[in-house]
Amino acid sequence: xARRTRKNRKKRxxxxxxxxxxxxxxxxxxxxxxxxxxxxxxxxxxxxxxRKMEAEYESSQRRVKAEEFKWxxxxxxxNIHIYLSRHNLExxxxxxxxxxxxxxxxxxxxxxxxxxxxxxxxxxHPEHPNE
Amino acid sequence: MNDRRxxxxxxxxxxxxxxxxxxxxVRLSFLHLGPNETLKERVRRIRHYExxxxxxxxxxxxxxxxxxxxxxxxxxVIVDPKTILANGQAQAVARQLSVVLGIPLxxxxxxxxxxxxxxxxxxxxxxxxxxxxxxxxxLAGVFMEDSSARYYPHDSMLCHVIGFANLASDGCAGIxxxxxxxxxxxxGLQVSERDGRRRExxxxxxVQIAPETGCDVHxxxxxxxxxxxxxxxxxxxxxxxxxxxxxVVQEVKTGRILAMASLPAFSLNEYRRVHEEELLNRVIGYSxxxxxxxxxxxxxxxxxxxxxxxxxxxxxxxxxxYYKGRPLRDFHPYGLLSVADVLKKSSNIxxxxxALLLGEKRLDTxxxxxxIGRRTGIELPGEEGGVFHARKxxxxxTITRVPMGxxxxxxxxxxxxxYSAIANEGKLLRPxxxxxxxxxxxxxxYRSEVEVVGTPLSLDTSRTMRRxxxxxxxxxxxARRARIEGYDVAGKTGTAEKVINGKxxxxxxxxxxxxxxxxxxPELCILTxxxxxxxxxxxxxxxxxxxxxxxxxxxxxxxIPPGGWEYPMYAENGQDTPAGSTVP
Numbered sequence: 001x002a003r004r005t006r007k008n009r010k011k012r013x014x015x016x017x018x019x020x021x022x023x024x025x026x027x028x029x030x031x032x033x034x035x036x037x038x039x040x041x042x043x044x045x046x047x048x049x050x051r052k053m054e055a056e057y058e059s060s061q062r063r064v065k066a067e068e069f070k071w072x073x074x075x076x077x078x079n080i081h082i083y084l085s086r087h088n089l090e091x092x093x094x095x096x097x098x099x100x101x102x103x104x105x106x107x108x109x110x111x112x113x114x115x116x117x118x119x120x121x122x123x124x125h126p127e128h129p130n131e
Numbered sequence: 132m133n134d135r136r137x138x139x140x141x142x143x144x145x146x147x148x149x150x151x152x153x154x155x156x157v158r159l160s161f162l163h164l165g166p167n168e169t170l171k172e173r174v175r176r177i178r179h180y181e182x183x184x185x186x187x188x189x190x191x192x193x194x195x196x197x198x199x200x201x202x203x204x205x206x207x208v209i210v211d212p213k214t215i216l217a218n219g220q221a222q223a224v225a226r227q228l229s230v231v232l233g234i235p236l237x238x239x240x241x242x243x244x245x246x247x248x249x250x251x252x253x254x255x256x257x258x259x260x261x262x263x264x265x266x267x268x269x270l271a272g273v274f275m276e277d278s279s280a281r282y283y284p285h286d287s288m289l290c291h292v293i294g295f296a297n298l299a300s301d302g303c304a305g306i307x308x309x310x311x312x313x314x315x316x317x318x319g320l321q322v323s324e325r326d327g328r329r330r331e332x333x334x335x336x337x338v339q340i341a342p343e344t345g346c347d348v349h350x351x352x353x354x355x356x357x358x359x360x361x362x363x364x365x366x367x368x369x370x371x372x373x374x375x376x377x378x379v380v381q382e383v384k385t386g387r388i389l390a391m392a393s394l395p396a397f398s399l400n401e402y403r404r405v406h407e408e409e410l411l412n413r414v415i416g417y418s419x420x421x422x423x424x425x426x427x428x429x430x431x432x433x434x435x436x437x438x439x440x441x442x443x444x445x446x447x448x449x450x451x452x453y454y455k456g457r458p459l460r461d462f463h464p465y466g467l468l469s470v471a472d473v474l475k476k477s478s479n480i481x482x483x484x485x486a487l488l489l490g491e492k493r494l495d496t497x498x499x500x501x502x503i504g505r506r507t508g509i510e511l512p513g514e515e516g517g518v519f520h521a522r523k524x525x526x527x528x529t530i531t532r533v534p535m536g537x538x539x540x541x542x543x544x545x546x547x548x549x550y551s552a553i554a555n556e557g558k559l560l561r562p563x564x565x566x567x568x569x570x571x572x573x574x575x576x577y578r579s580e581v582e583v584v585g586t587p588l589s590l591d592t593s594r595t596m597r598r599x600x601x602x603x604x605x606x607x608x609x610a611r612r613a614r615i616e617g618y619d620v621a622g623k624t625g626t627a628e629k630v631i632n633g634k635x636x637x638x639x640x641x642x643x644x645x646x647x648x649x650x651x652x653p654e655l656c657i658l659t660x661x662x663x664x665x666x667x668x669x670x671x672x673x674x675x676x677x678x679x680x681x682x683x684x685x686x687x688x689x690x691i692p693p694g695g696w697e698y699p700m701y702a703e704n705g706q707d708t709p710a711g712s713t714v715p
Contacts (some may be wrong), residue, residue, distance in 0.1 A: 047333025062204040066259035072198040072284035079357035093687030096617040101692055 144384045180325040185279055186316025187404035188300055189345035191293055194566065199293050200307070203282045205256040206275040208232065208265060212245045214217055214272035215666035224270050228253055231264050256280045265372045289357055289391045291412035292350070292511065292564065295402040306348060306565070309512045313568055313576070316345040349567040351387035355684055356380055360390040363680040364659070368394050371664035372671055377413040378660065378677065379543050380685065383551045383653040386560030387583055415514040418540035419641050422627030422670070425536035426482045427600060429489065430474050431553055432497035434593040438488045439601060441471040445481040452480045455527050459483055475623065476601050483531035490631065493532050495522040498533070500587035501549040503541055504560055510565040517541040533578065536627055547658040550645045553596045554653035557588030597621050601650040613646055613675035615683050617693050622646020624670030629663070639663050648682055652695025658680055
């Protein structure tokens with residue numbers, strides 16, 4: 001007589017049906033929990049980073065202001081005069097006969113923007129008349 | 132038997148532990164869920180984090196963009212003597228702080244050697260470089276607190292114009308006071324919770340309002356021009372051992388003030404040590420009898436009214452003339468002088484006679500049309516209106532005294548505005564010192580424009596006056612020392628005796644010169660005043676050379692050609708005819 005090896009189908013079926021949803025729910029809960037923990041940690045990290053960057057920004061701003069103050073002080077006319085005197089340099093504004101004045105109608109010809117524009121036009125459109 | 136006893140013991144321990152845990156759980160539940168409001172509030176208060184984000188005041192810039200005033204983040208250096216003494220580091224800490232902060236060692240030591248104290252200020256408002264050094268030293272028992280203070284990179288330059296803000300960031304003088312509401316920022320706010328180490332928990336931040344820095348103010352003043360003016364004034368005050376001096380430079384066609392200096396001056400970074408007298412901006416806050424500089428207005432009015440022409444001859448009575456029984460004298464005796472020469476030679480008698488021809492009513496009307504007796508409306512606090520009595524209060528001599536600059540008091544700004552009007556085709560402009568105000572995002576919230584207050588003179592009279600005033604700086608005129616190589620200068624000297632204890636003092640003068648250049652196409656009007664000069668006392672000898680020294684450098688710096696600019700520097704608000712009153 002052959003040994004009966006087949007299990008009770010009814011019993012086997014019932015066991016599987018009961019465990020699958022529970023495992024799914026548990027897995028889902030675990031996933032949500034782990035995600036929550038991960039997100040929480042991530043938020044804390046980002047928060048710490050933002051606070052650090054805020055502090056760095058404030059510190060940089062402080063430094064910029066301090067440098068601007070020093071720069072303004074350095075280039076004040078009085079300071080420049082002191083530095084020039086220290087190096088025995090005497091400077092004065094140019095005399096009238098040292099200045100070349102260009103009449104307003106001729107000024108266009110010396111305007112660097114106009115010259116550049118005309119140069120670009122001549123290069124890109126060689127056939128285009130300049131005037 | 133033993134097994135059973137063991138079992139009982141185990142059960143007892145388990146029950147005991149369970150009881151303890153249950154007790155703790157119940158207590159915890161009560162704490163969290165129970166009606167314990169006081170405790171909850173205490174916890175909430177401990178965890179609550181609120182920080183006001185300080186908004187700095189806006190900056191003040193000059194016309195070239197140079198920074199004149201700004202807020203700096205500073206720190207207050209504090210020590211914990213108890214900790215330092217416990218570490219036995221008192222000497223070392225005191226020495227290092229003394230070197231970095233530049234405070235006498237004994238002073239630092241006295242603060243550090245206070246056993247039992249935990250909080251002692253060493254220095255307030257320590258600047259960035261110094262506090263960075265202290266941070267790097269990592270001294271135990273030394274800590275810092277954030278602070279902020281207003282700083283002025285140019286120190287005493289423009290001190291009366293800029294003014295200052297106190298430690299509470301309130302504007303107290305000058306532009307800082309006048310535009311305090313605009314310069315003042317809006318503070319921000321952070322509301323959050325803090326952790327066990329008293330650090331903010333960022334994720335719990337519920338409110339984040341960024342601070343808004345105050346508006347930036349751009350002035351019309353140029354620091355280079357200001358420097359030239361201050362240097363020239365300083366050396367003149369020193370040379371003539373004068374009590375004080377003041378000067379102002381205005382663009383004739385726009386009313387923009389390019390420089391405004393008043394001596395004695397003070398350091399803006401040490402405003403707490405200032406004497407009251409040094410705080411006075413004499414250009415706007417000091418009324419003085421102008422002397423002969425007033426003559427130009429009277430002669431201009433007479434020419435405008437066609438009472439005289441420039442060639443009309445006036446008898447100057449040989450130097451002394453009695454009017455209503457009171458003598459009137461000229462500095463030098465003259466006989467017959469044309470109106471043009473009355474101005475050139477600065478004859479008191481000639482000008483008084485011209486005023487009599489003009490009459491009280493018209494004299495009063497014209498001087499008021501020139502702005503005498505009322506504030507100019509410049510954007511600075513503390514402006515005086517001068518003294519110019521109502522016509523009904525004049526006595527019979529007033530009409531002969533006002534033309535020579537007595538019985539009337541003006542501010543330097545009124546005088547420069549008047550001469551600018553003579554130079555500017557008869558149009559009186561409101562002097563302005565604030566050019567632009569921009570908010571934190573750089574948008575303009577205020578932009579000043581050319582404002583014509585009135586037109587006391589016609590174009591023809593203005594041109595005639597330019598010509599007549601030009602003669603004053605020529606050979607034989609009183610302002611020869613104001614002449615500049617290559618440029619025509621028009622102007623008038625003034626020497627007035629000061630009124631001390633109700634009487635004119637013979638040895639206390641106010642010497643002044645007001646002029647514009649180039650004479651035919653004026654761009655700049657400059658006024659220089661020296662109070663109580665010694666050695667020399669007249670406007671021509673004392674004030675005219677200051678004008679020359681200032682004007683010589685400024686025309687080169689600004690690149691003003693000898694004939695003025697070829698094109699107008701401004702548009703008149705798009706109006707064909709300027710707004711404001713016109714003298715009938």
